[in-house]
Amino acid sequence: MNSVEKIGLIAGSGQFPVLFARAAKKAGRSVVAVGFEGETDPALKDEVDVFYMLKLGQLGRLIECFHRHRVRRAAMAGAINKRRLYSKIKPDWRAVRFALKLKRKSDDFLLRAFADELESEGIKIEPSTEFLPELLAPEGILTRNRPSWRERKDIEFGWRVAKEYGKLDVGQCVVVKDQAVVALEGIDGTDATIRRGGMLCGNGAVVIKVSKPGQDLRFDVPAVGLQTIRVMKEVNARVLVIESGKTLMFDRDLMIEEAERAGICIISMNSEEDVRDESVSAVPVEMSVMRRNRHCPDTEAVRVAVVGVGYLGTFHARKYAAIPEAQLVAVVDIVEERAKRAAEELSTSFYTDHRELLKDLSGKIDAVSVVTPTVEHFSIAKDFLEAGIHVFVEKPFTRTPAEAERLIELADRKGCIIQVGHLERFNPAYKAIYPLVSSPLFIEAHRLSPYTERSTDVDVILDIMIHDLDILLSFVDSPIAEIRASGAPVLTSKPDIATVRLEFENGLVANLTASRVSMKSLRKVRIFQENGYIAADFKDRRAYMISRPAGCGDGVTYTELDVVDGDALEEELRSFISCVRTGSKPLVDGATGKRVLELADMISERIREGLNRFSLCGRGLLHCEKPNFGLSN
Numbered sequence: 001m002n003s004v005e006k007i008g009l010i011a012g013s014g015q016f017p018v019l020f021a022r023a024a025k026k027a028g029r030s031v032v033a034v035g036f037e038g039e040t041d042p043a044l045k046d047e048v049d050v051f052y053m054l055k056l057g058q059l060g061r062l063i064e065c066f067h068r069h070r071v072r073r074a075a076m077a078g079a080i081n082k083r084r085l086y087s088k089i090k091p092d093w094r095a096v097r098f099a100l101k102l103k104r105k106s107d108d109f110l111l112r113a114f115a116d117e118l119e120s121e122g123i124k125i126e127p128s129t130e131f132l133p134e135l136l137a138p139e140g141i142l143t144r145n146r147p148s149w150r151e152r153k154d155i156e157f158g159w160r161v162a163k164e165y166g167k168l169d170v171g172q173c174v175v176v177k178d179q180a181v182v183a184l185e186g187i188d189g190t191d192a193t194i195r196r197g198g199m200l201c202g203n204g205a206v207v208i209k210v211s212k213p214g215q216d217l218r219f220d221v222p223a224v225g226l227q228t229i230r231v232m233k234e235v236n237a238r239v240l241v242i243e244s245g246k247t248l249m250f251d252r253d254l255m256i257e258e259a260e261r262a263g264i265c266i267i268s269m270n271s272e273e274d275v276r277d278e279s280v281s282a283v284p285v286e287m288s289v290m291r292r293n294r295h296c297p298d299t300e301a302v303r304v305a306v307v308g309v310g311y312l313g314t315f316h317a318r319k320y321a322a323i324p325e326a327q328l329v330a331v332v333d334i335v336e337e338r339a340k341r342a343a344e345e346l347s348t349s350f351y352t353d354h355r356e357l358l359k360d361l362s363g364k365i366d367a368v369s370v371v372t373p374t375v376e377h378f379s380i381a382k383d384f385l386e387a388g389i390h391v392f393v394e395k396p397f398t399r400t401p402a403e404a405e406r407l408i409e410l411a412d413r414k415g416c417i418i419q420v421g422h423l424e425r426f427n428p429a430y431k432a433i434y435p436l437v438s439s440p441l442f443i444e445a446h447r448l449s450p451y452t453e454r455s456t457d458v459d460v461i462l463d464i465m466i467h468d469l470d471i472l473l474s475f476v477d478s479p480i481a482e483i484r485a486s487g488a489p490v491l492t493s494k495p496d497i498a499t500v501r502l503e504f505e506n507g508l509v510a511n512l513t514a515s516r517v518s519m520k521s522l523r524k525v526r527i528f529q530e531n532g533y534i535a536a537d538f539k540d541r542r543a544y545m546i547s548r549p550a551g552c553g554d555g556v557t558y559t560e561l562d563v564v565d566g567d568a569l570e571e572e573l574r575s576f577i578s579c580v581r582t583g584s585k586p587l588v589d590g591a592t593g594k595r596v597l598e599l600a601d602m603i604s605e606r607i608r609e610g611l612n613r614f615s616l617c618g619r620g621l622l623h624c625e626k627p628n629f630g631l632s633n
Contacts, residue, residue, distance in 0.1 A: 008071040008123065009033040009048065010062070011040045012078025015250060016128070016223070020077040021047040023131035032069045034062050039080055056080070060094030063121050074118065076111075076219040077128045079189075111219045127218045129248070137268040139244035142256055145265040146428075146565035149542050151206055151239050153179055155267065158208040159241065166212030172222045173209045175237075177201040190224075191231045198235020205237040211246040225250035226258060233262040244268040301327040302577050304367045307354045307380055309333045309342040311454060312394065313371035319570045320369075321346045326577050329365055330357050354380055358387055365389055367417075367580050369573070373457045378403040381418075385410045390580045392573070394421040395470075396462040397593035401601055404594040411590060419576045419586035420593030422470040424523075426568040426575070429536040430471065432543040432561045433527070437475050442528040443510040445472070448518035451491055459494035460487065461600045461607070465514035469603075470588070470596045471525060478506035480599070485606040490517045495607050532556070541565060 007029045011017035017040065021031045031048040035041075036056050045051040052065045066074060091099065098117055102110065115125040129136060147155060158176040165174060171185025175197025182205065183197030190209060197205050209222050224242055232240060240259070242249070247268070249255060259266050302325060306317045309331045320328045330349040333339035343350035351357045357365070367390040370380050378398045381391045385407065397420045398404045411418045424430050445468040455463045480502060487498030497515040504510075523538035532547030543561040579586045 004028065004030040006030045006032055006069060006071050006073075007126075008066045008069075008074030010074060010076045011035040011044055012076070012080045013039045013041070014078045014223075015041075016077040016248070017041070017044050018047050019132060019135070019250075020075065020128060025049075027131050029131075032066065032071050034065055036080070040078065055090065057089040057091035057095045059098055059117070060092045063094065063118065063123070066123050067121070072122060073124050073126050075126045075128045075130065079223075081189075112216055115216075115218065125218050128221060129217070135248045135250065135252075137242050137244050137247045137249045137252075139268050139270050142252075142266040142268055143259050143264065144567070144570070145260060145263055146567065147206075147239050147265050147267065148562050148564045149560070150178070150562065151204075151265070152565070154206040155208070155239065155241050158206055159210065159269070162208045162210045163213060166210060166215070169212060172212060173207065175201070175205050175207050177205050191227065194228070194231045194237060195235060198232075198237055203236040203238075205232075205235065206239040206241065207232060207237055208241040209247065210241075210243045215246075217246060221248050222246065223248035223250065224255070226255050229255055229258045229262065229264060232264055233258075237264065239265045239267065241267045241269060244270050300581070301325055302366045302580050303327050303329045303364060304369070304577070305330040305332065305357060305361075305365055306342075306369045306371060307332040307357075308370065308372035309338055310371070313369070314342055315569055316369045316371050316573065317342055317346055317348075319567075319573045320577075321348075322570070323574055323577060325574070325581065329361060332357055354383065358383060362387070367392065367576070369576075370394065374399055374455075374462065375457055378407065381407055382410060385414055385416050385418075388414050388416060390417040390576075392419045392421065392576045393593070395423075395593070395596075396458065396466055396600065397590070397597050399458075401594055401598045404590065404597055408590040408594060417576075417579050417583075417586060418590035418593070419579065420588045420590065420596075421572065422467065422588045422593070422596070423568055423572055424467045424471055424538055425474070425587055426566075426571045427538050427541065428563045428566050428568070429538050429541045429543045432563045433534050433536045433545075434474070436534055436545060436561075437527055438529060440475055440508055440527045440529045443472060443475065443508065443525065444528075445510070445512045445525040446522055447512075447514045447524075448520060448522040449516050450519065450521065451496075451517045456492045456494070459604055459607075460496050460498050460514050460516050461604045462597075464516055465498060465500070465512060465603075466596060466600050467523075468512050468514070468525065469599050470592075472502070472510055472512070473592075473596060473599065475527070476504055476506070476508050478504040478508065480602075481505045483602055483606055485603045486610050487607040488611070495604075495611070498603070498607060500603050 007024050009017060009020060009031055011033050021033065021044065024031050032050040033044055033048040034052045034054055035044055036054055050069055054061055102113055118125060154176050157179040158174055161176065161181055162174045165184060166172060173185035173190045173193045174181060175183035175194060182201045183193050185193040194207055209224060211222050222243065224240065224247060228240065256266065304320050304326050306313050306320065309317055317328060317331050320326045328346055328348050330351060331339055331342045332351045332354045334352055336352050339350040339352055368384050369392045370377055371394045372380060374396055377393050381393050384391050398407065407418060447464050447468055449464060482503040484501040485498060487495035490496040496517045500512045502510045521539055525536050527534045532545060534545045536543045541563050543563050545559045545561060546556055548556050575587060
């Protein structure tokens, strides 16, 4: 026994002392634990080698216990109810002497002084996470629920407030709503703070719990758990923000599951990052969820493969690996190194030819994502449909409407689902405005992006304007009366910039502009209808409405719509998996994708005709009158 390294445990309440004891013993340590009546679970005795139960205030006895067993290193795990420290405790002479030396009784000062007192007796205090680093919160948005735009504003505001409040060494938790502080943690603790805040502000509170600046993480590490989520659920709080690497998460998987059922978002942020709206929305998704699901898919999971694991296809593969209802069985790419890299990352099989996959996994695959250059969509999708496999095809559906029609007919014969990847249908800003659009009179859309080498096999219409064409057609059910379009090739042999005016038989007019050679990114749409207009920013995921309510005379109201953030691609692929499992119709099925493709094809033809006339005029092969702009000489 004496040859085994010993570790002392100063045990408070909760499960942390038990977890620490088990981890320390697993690491080969002998655990000597000291607990406190009314705080420590007596069951800890069964987890340690030596156990003493003391009364609060018996500092001399605590030191004596550790000396008796030659403990030179110790850790503090579990909380002590601070309110009991102000009740009638009976300190021994060592505790009285210690208390008289204290200049302040704030949390960190008290704990540092306590650690110094023990170290003066040769007992060094170690971090409580020494054997349990996996309990520390990883960085990322840990739930599928995402914060809305307003909640992101509250997160930015609340984080700064929490850090400033922490400098006072008072508490670690704040509750905010609409950029107003509604509760600050005091001696009553985190749960009571959440309840107070929730009662004061009603639904939608944002809870932020962080470490104090300069906090000694050997003790009083911020902690959250299943109970935290249950209390938030009681008061209908919406978001929990914690600090990655500095916050303990107990029962993490259960905590995340409970949060998702309650519609609560959990975000773990890095203390080093500059907290802005953009940083909150860009927090990476926690990959432990992916790892948890990858090797134990649902027993009825859809077996899915991804053909093409370039830039976008890699995201498809990662999302499928993270969806419990899906099982990623293979990836395919003609570049072997790329296919192998994706397969190794996601623990699956890889192929360089989709036909080899069909041969090897015949009867063992249910669905596929086709994320290849457009020219290959038809042939690859056709092979999978003929094998009776459901197909997700990235936009544009195919090169031509005729190819699209053939795939639709084949899917009908085989009883298969086709979903086309028009991602903006799952954009939170689109979902916010869609229910509000009614008989629009005029629609204006701008979609600009810097030049990249991706998707240059098609023109700007099929590359990026097609998103806005799909959005437009989702708002209007009327034949097109007239199309006017112009465009020009700039950095490729195909049109890279285009402007289009569409007039529908019901009177709606739409102006669309798209460029893939811009200096900035822009994805906005404005919809004008009777008594107001609606605007959406698909890039920043914001939406507004200006309207004249009935009976308000000349007055107008401005409303920023509540945009609930989310992972659009994950939602899109989840929708596809759900359709495969239930046989329901996809939001963007083959017929919808074909309709959008037909309009895009007509626009591209108009632009080609215009460019041909321009070319003939330039070479003197066609007489072109000088345009008249209505200006007098």
